[in-house]
Amino acid sequence: NAGVTQTPKFQVLKTGQSMTLQCAQDMNHEYMSWYRQDPGMGLRLIHYSVGAGITDQGEVPNGYNVSRSTTEDFPLRLLSAAPSQTSVYFCASSYLGGRDTGELFFGEGSRLTVL
């Protein structure tokens, strides 16, 4: 029962470096999303996808890219890391039941530090 798998769990980057956070789910969920967690800010939506080939922006998309080439995978790319992107990142997925989104299943989180 893998569920939602995120890698890496920890990463330290220098300003200006790029990297990709990987997210994979084995539940055949249509909906996948990336959130960042910052103190006092709760979970803020970065990007989301309602199916392969479809992505859209969330609340805080700047500095991040996503793609959805398969149902299972939804990688998050940091193009040129900045200290403001130091955060804990969560990937989450759910089924789409008609109009509403089912309960989200979260990965374990990826802690990113940008120096």
Next chain:
Amino acid sequence: ILNVEQSPQSLHVQEGDSTNFTCSFPSSNFYALHWYRWETAKSPEALFVMTLNGDEKKKGRISATLNTKEGYSYLYIKGSQPEDSATYLCAFDTDKLIFGTGTRLQVFP
């Protein structure tokens, strides 16, 4: 930008007390309202997904109600236990899920 508000920000109660928190959301034009429980050093886990005005859900000592006309949902915990200590998040579902900042509950023995 949708603004989902939760109150109070934090809450300290004694074991055995009952408690409740509020989630306020901006409009009745949505698909569902979600509640999640988030323990420290873990990932959020779903408690309830509520879709209809007047909807009520219950899981053990935890229950939730939804009022879509006035734009709020309540989460109730009856007889709080130390293991209920966590942050409780609500999320507003349009075509994406937007979270509130959460209510942090600490239950003291």
